[in-house]
Amino acid sequence: MSLDTQSVGRRINELLVLSSVREEAKHGYQIALDVEEETGGAFELQHGTLYPILHRLEKEGLIEGEWTEEGRRRKEYRLTDAGRRRVGEEAGSLSSAFDRLLDILEEVRRVGVRPRPAEG
């Protein structure tokens, strides 16, 4: 299956967010924190990029947002059944595409990049 490279960043972000709430409902800040920690700092949803992702996923019915009142009003998100299906599909699609990418990267790493031959 081919991958539209222009949408890869968005799809990775969405998958990370969906995956973060696969076990339990979480508040936004917990999701941002968990994405950073679960990926060992390789991915960070910085500068509030979390919110457009959350709201888009909520609009698409992949997660559900609910306001809670424990001392203060907070919004927490949980994965819906549709979201659970999307996680499975996206994980499969992205991992097979990334396997190919890793093959290329491995080849580049193994062979190295030859220096450009000098002209003249």
Added chain:
Amino acid sequence: MSAFDHVLQRAEAELGIPEPRRSRILLEMASDLEDLYGTYRERGLGEAEARERAVRLLGASPEVLTELRREHGSRMAGLLDRLAGDRAHRLESALLALAAGLAVAGGGYGVAASGVVADPSPWVWAVAALAAGGIGLVGARALALYVRPARLGPRPVEALRVVVGVAAACLTVSALGSLVELSAAAGAAQRAASPPDLLWRRLSAAAGLSALGLTVALLLAGGWLLLRKRARAIEQAREALRDVLSGVLGAPPGADRDDGPHTLSEGDGR
């Protein structure tokens, strides 16, 4: 004062989306920032570093605010945004006036075409003018509540009372006019020399005027009820946002918790 006032005020200023969504998004951001700050502090980070890291992760950048505007903004607002500010404002006012004029002209034509009132009372024009004003007012308030949050005043529910006032004025004017017409009918009945249909025409004019006043008042009351629900939701969302920002729930380290409620946009015409 909240430790994140500067971040939230910038977000509020640039998040031009309809209420109560705007307040809810700001509330979500405010609450998350405070919680993340608390988490970092529990993990042993200093105040400044905890604050800086919380803002770096959750403080919305201008690009993110633009994306949120795209995600939550209405199509109408998007269309109007493409026009320059003053032109958009003039266009909106013209559209509202046109809608009010068309509504009144259509209603008037309907009444005239029905033949119920062959000889309408002159008071009808006063009621029609009030109806046009009332419809324009409801349209303007609906525009602010659903499309143009920046034009909302600090008390949206209170601002709607003027619609009730116009509805009451419609009822009062139509009742007064009907009384005048009934009095004319009584005079015609006492005068033997009056044309035979004068009594019927005056009674008919009084009934038509009362029906028109009542219909307009009911329509305005319906509009008020619909808009009031949304205005109340907006006020509640603002209230919740104020709670978070007031310092009662999330005062910055070392800040005085008795500063009194901090209000975003209160009094700045939003």
